[in-house]
Amino acid sequence: MSVLESLKEELKEGVLENEPLSRHTTFGLGGPARYFYTAQTLSDLIKAIKLALKLNLPFFVLGNGSNVLVADQGFSGFCIKNEARSISIIAQKSQVIADSGVFLSKMVVEAASYDLGGLEFLYGIPGTVGGAIVSNAGVMGASIGDFLISATLFFPSGEIKRLTKRWFEFGYRESRPRHLNPKPIVLSVKLQFASNRREEILRKIQHFQKIRNVKQPNERSAGSFFKNPKVDSAWAEKYLRMSGISDGEILETVRKTGHIPAGWLLEQVGAKTMKVKAARVSKKHANFLINYKGKATASQIRQLAEQVTKKVYERFGILLEEEIEYLGDWK
Numbered sequence: 001m002s003v004l005e006s007l008k009e010e011l012k013e014g015v016l017e018n019e020p021l022s023r024h025t026t027f028g029l030g031g032p033a034r035y036f037y038t039a040q041t042l043s044d045l046i047k048a049i050k051l052a053l054k055l056n057l058p059f060f061v062l063g064n065g066s067n068v069l070v071a072d073q074g075f076s077g078f079c080i081k082n083e084a085r086s087i088s089i090i091a092q093k094s095q096v097i098a099d100s101g102v103f104l105s106k107m108v109v110e111a112a113s114y115d116l117g118g119l120e121f122l123y124g125i126p127g128t129v130g131g132a133i134v135s136n137a138g139v140m141g142a143s144i145g146d147f148l149i150s151a152t153l154f155f156p157s158g159e160i161k162r163l164t165k166r167w168f169e170f171g172y173r174e175s176r177p178r179h180l181n182p183k184p185i186v187l188s189v190k191l192q193f194a195s196n197r198r199e200e201i202l203r204k205i206q207h208f209q210k211i212r213n214v215k216q217p218n219e220r221s222a223g224s225f226f227k228n229p230k231v232d233s234a235w236a237e238k239y240l241r242m243s244g245i246s247d248g249e250i251l252e253t254v255r256k257t258g259h260i261p262a263g264w265l266l267e268q269v270g271a272k273t274m275k276v277k278a279a280r281v282s283k284k285h286a287n288f289l290i291n292y293k294g295k296a297t298a299s300q301i302r303q304l305a306e307q308v309t310k311k312v313y314e315r316f317g318i319l320l321e322e323e324i325e326y327l328g329d330w331k
Contacts, residue, residue, distance in 0.1 A: 025065035028220045029298045031074025038081040048080045063128035071328030072298045094193045100130025100186045116193035117201035124212045130186035136170045145170030147191045153184040173227045217282040219290035226320040228259035263287035269311040276304040
């Protein structure tokens with residue numbers, strides 16, 4: 001029996017061949033997946049992962065397709081689209097249980113309808129709960145890992161474990177699962193919200209959305225491309241003074257967070273003027289690489305990322321690290 005026949009026998013007609021991944025990423029980029037399946041429930045997701053392991057078929061699980069850059073060549077294995085999106089509210093404990101395929105904004109709004117807030121900062125981040133946990137997504141000093149009670153993970157051994165926050169070893173845009181190979185898959189999470197007036201929660205949501213509208217571009221992108229590098233505040237102060245840069249806001253950011261904004265570093269090296277054909281650095285925010293008018297390729301985006309990384313390293317001696325993940329068959 002062929003791989004396709006085996007997949008269809010277990011997963012029925014939901015299996016597609018040569019599905020363009022550009023349809024499933026916020027960049028609008030990526031070649032075809034040899035096999036593609038949309039999991040509507042956690043049971044579907046677990047079944048698909050177990051089948052891939054049984055067939056020894058390379059696979060990856062895709063959420064909203066943000067924070068990833070898929071190769072133009074696509075992926076010669078099995079892409080599982082996670083659309084498991086169940087949400088349960090435990091109002092008396094101010095807790096939310098969400099499947100990993102739930103959109104972050106949807107979870108925040110659903111919780112708000114029960115007068116539960118505290119994670120308003122996640123609103124507008126174009127990702128899902130599972131991806132957010134692995135990358136410890138957040139903004140302005142707050143991260144989703146701060147609110148995690150526990151998460152249920154599927155391990156490549158076939159084990160399903162419920163693990164507490166401590167196991168994840170969260171850091172800035174970091175978690176333990178991100179560095180495991182092969183990676184476990186987040187199935188669901190339990191998060192601690194806080195009771196608040198719905199009007200106040202909605203006001204905060206609007207506040208964060210307004211900031212994003214002002215600072216972030218509308219063009220197709222993967223969100224922030226690079227992590228904010230960790231730096232010593234004494235070094236930052238000395239460097240800024242030597243360079244004749246009087247940017248008190250940046251210095252204050254470094255003192256508070258221990259990180260210097262990648263967007264600021266990129267702007268200092270003139271990244272906003274850089275492009276590789278239709279792959280461009282956003283004029284609005286230098287840490288956003290964009291697919292200009294939908295005409296770029298993934299290879300051009302990656303080439304541009306390498307060029308701006310080199311510029312920052314030559315100027316500051318800082319090697320930028322991608323926040324996004326490269327998926328697919330890169331040559």
